[in-house]
Amino acid sequence: MLKKLGNLANTRLGLFIILTVLFWLKNLLAYFVDFNLGESGLLQFILLIINPLGSAILLGGIAFYFKKSRYFYPVLLGIEALNTLLLYLNVIYYREFTDFMTIATMMGYSKVNQGLSGSSLALTRPHDILFWLDLVVIIILMVMRKIKFDPRAVTHRFAFAITSIATVMMATNLMVAEMNRPQLLGRTFDRNYIVKYLGIDNFTIYNLFQSQQVSHMRRSATKSQLANVRKFTNAIYAKPDPKMYGIAKGRNVIVIHLESFQQFLIGAKVNGQEVTPFLNSLTNREDTYSFDNYFHQVGQGKTSDAENLLETSTFGLPQGSLFATLGSDNTFQGAPAILNQRAGYSSAVFHGNVASFWNRNNVYKNLGYQYFFDASYFDTSGDKATGYGLKDKLLFKNSIPYLEQLQQPFYAKFITVTNHFPFDLDSEDADPNFTAPNTGNTTVDNYFVTAHYLDQSLQEFFNYLQKTGLDQKSIVMIYGDHYGISNTENKSLATVLGKDPNNWTNFDNMQLQRVPLMFVIPGTTGGHVEHTYGGEIDTLPTLLHLLGISTKRYTFFGTDLFSPEHRQVVAFRDNNFITPKFTSIGNTIYDNATGKEAKLTAKQQKQLQADDNFVNNELKLSDSLNQKNLLRFYTPKGFKAVDPTQYNYANGLKKLKRLAAKLGAKSTSLWSQNNDHSTADDYSTDAPEANHSTTSDNRIKITNPDGNNN
Numbered sequence: 001m002l003k004k005l006g007n008l009a010n011t012r013l014g015l016f017i018i019l020t021v022l023f024w025l026k027n028l029l030a031y032f033v034d035f036n037l038g039e040s041g042l043l044q045f046i047l048l049i050i051n052p053l054g055s056a057i058l059l060g061g062i063a064f065y066f067k068k069s070r071y072f073y074p075v076l077l078g079i080e081a082l083n084t085l086l087l088y089l090n091v092i093y094y095r096e097f098t099d100f101m102t103i104a105t106m107m108g109y110s111k112v113n114q115g116l117s118g119s120s121l122a123l124t125r126p127h128d129i130l131f132w133l134d135l136v137v138i139i140i141l142m143v144m145r146k147i148k149f150d151p152r153a154v155t156h157r158f159a160f161a162i163t164s165i166a167t168v169m170m171a172t173n174l175m176v177a178e179m180n181r182p183q184l185l186g187r188t189f190d191r192n193y194i195v196k197y198l199g200i201d202n203f204t205i206y207n208l209f210q211s212q213q214v215s216h217m218r219r220s221a222t223k224s225q226l227a228n229v230r231k232f233t234n235a236i237y238a239k240p241d242p243k244m245y246g247i248a249k250g251r252n253v254i255v256i257h258l259e260s261f262q263q264f265l266i267g268a269k270v271n272g273q274e275v276t277p278f279l280n281s282l283t284n285r286e287d288t289y290s291f292d293n294y295f296h297q298v299g300q301g302k303t304s305d306a307e308n309l310l311e312t313s314t315f316g317l318p319q320g321s322l323f324a325t326l327g328s329d330n331t332f333q334g335a336p337a338i339l340n341q342r343a344g345y346s347s348a349v350f351h352g353n354v355a356s357f358w359n360r361n362n363v364y365k366n367l368g369y370q371y372f373f374d375a376s377y378f379d380t381s382g383d384k385a386t387g388y389g390l391k392d393k394l395l396f397k398n399s400i401p402y403l404e405q406l407q408q409p410f411y412a413k414f415i416t417v418t419n420h421f422p423f424d425l426d427s428e429d430a431d432p433n434f435t436a437p438n439t440g441n442t443t444v445d446n447y448f449v450t451a452h453y454l455d456q457s458l459q460e461f462f463n464y465l466q467k468t469g470l471d472q473k474s475i476v477m478i479y480g481d482h483y484g485i486s487n488t489e490n491k492s493l494a495t496v497l498g499k500d501p502n503n504w505t506n507f508d509n510m511q512l513q514r515v516p517l518m519f520v521i522p523g524t525t526g527g528h529v530e531h532t533y534g535g536e537i538d539t540l541p542t543l544l545h546l547l548g549i550s551t552k553r554y555t556f557f558g559t560d561l562f563s564p565e566h567r568q569v570v571a572f573r574d575n576n577f578i579t580p581k582f583t584s585i586g587n588t589i590y591d592n593a594t595g596k597e598a599k600l601t602a603k604q605q606k607q608l609q610a611d612d613n614f615v616n617n618e619l620k621l622s623d624s625l626n627q628k629n630l631l632r633f634y635t636p637k638g639f640k641a642v643d644p645t646q647y648n649y650a651n652g653l654k655k656l657k658r659l660a661a662k663l664g665a666k667s668t669s670l671w672s673q674n675n676d677h678s679t680a681d682d683y684s685t686d687a688p689e690a691n692h693s694t695t696s697d698n699r700i701k702i703t704n705p706d707g708n709n710n
Contacts, residue, residue, distance in 0.1 A: 352390025480515025
């Protein structure tokens, strides 16, 4: 056997085959030992197995274009060494950040080195020798003349044939991947998916192409383009309502991101039962300010678009996800940094999914988030997690050891996941007293079950806030990120809403894009339901004004929903829009009062044309701002540009404890105020998995299976 391998290695083609197979095996070692790619199903497993081959053959095949052996062998070994280096650097990087190295990361080596805590030695593993052993052995055998140089050159036709075979393999791989995961490259919501389907090499090539596109756009950017944006945002600025401005000044901010939660659930009943009894009660409290004409405005970025709208008051991109495609190196002037610099807020995100999903582990640093408690900080084993992360009841409960360590005031965001398509819930978690509707559509029926579970999760969390007194020190903002039931399934939903599915129209689809927005401010008495029309773009200016922080200096495309000057034109990512009286979809204008096509007066036509121009201009300018990274040309008064290298999300709990110890008597954390005792026992949940759940300073990440409704 060894003799046959030796004979094979003594030919150019033979050595090429050996190196290609060995590199393929190294990729599989990384895939199954070091990476958590979350393959599910036979087809994904097959793609995972074969995806390194096409690019390995293509790159290694370049050596065949060099006829002289003194060029062929160094080129072949050099390509294999560089490819192995690329793979190994990704392995080391993944162990620290649960993500893959982008071109921007490679170009900024100093930042990578700092992010890896100055040394990768602690990140090495015993099996790492296998990534390099083959090359070392082959070079030694060459030096010892055990592997002889083959002087026989191949023809260019043969070299081209190898290139052609590799190209066909890669094209077929991509085609099958796109069939299994539509818009794989278009949406790019998690780099794990690109690697899982296409491999490290192809991910790097794709990222290079993507980086070049971004670089080209940004090289063409000018300060005059920012001036146009600033002129627009200055013109739309709406002064705050004096009665609302600052009513929550100095309070902690707790943002609860309701996954796929639509407004129609509030107050809805199924079989005589309230779907969301707790949220219904919140709406009616005298300290809750809610909006029932608040719309999501996301595009293909879905959840990540909602976060961007919330954090920056700018729109997502017309295609793909801003977080995923631009977020790693975009300049943001977002909520965490503004609150920290204007009012001394600490900041954290709690999310039971992997950190790399939607590129959050990079974007959050650019936003200025100080801590990110992702799946690595929670026990997600067994039935504690769904496909998209830790179940909501466990997320809230198991976040307490981290939340109570945050210095107050803090800005904390909880991203729920259980109410996520396909809305599966283990039978042990479902409320036995709640009966789902029977529409004949499993997705629609289950949606009400998971929404009811989410409502129970919120009630348990609010009980904790009240028991610890944290509620009196906080403003809790609750909002829905995007639709849960898609337009293709809305006809099945119609009967639950008391509508005739046979008369369902695009107008009805548009009305269902409402999502909740509530500000709960305990101790106030002016709570009510506002009927003002607005969208997620308006959330940040509204929140900041409630905290007594002026927004005039910032480049926001939204305005304060409480302001009498707020313009009630809600733009959607597809350029449609809605106002209190009319809904514009394509070339059709609907009358909101009747749901029928509107008969417009000349005055109304003129106003709607102005609204249409406003929407198109707003979206265009927001896209220009983000695609060209124009905010790098503008620093608001009192604002310091965020330095993402200052943030590392490993060992978050230890960092918080060290900070409290350093501050001593000046520490404002709930833990410190509770005489250095935990408040975890004040949290009560009926989650059956709770008795087996633990938190960790930094656990192994969970994997994230596929889904089509992110």
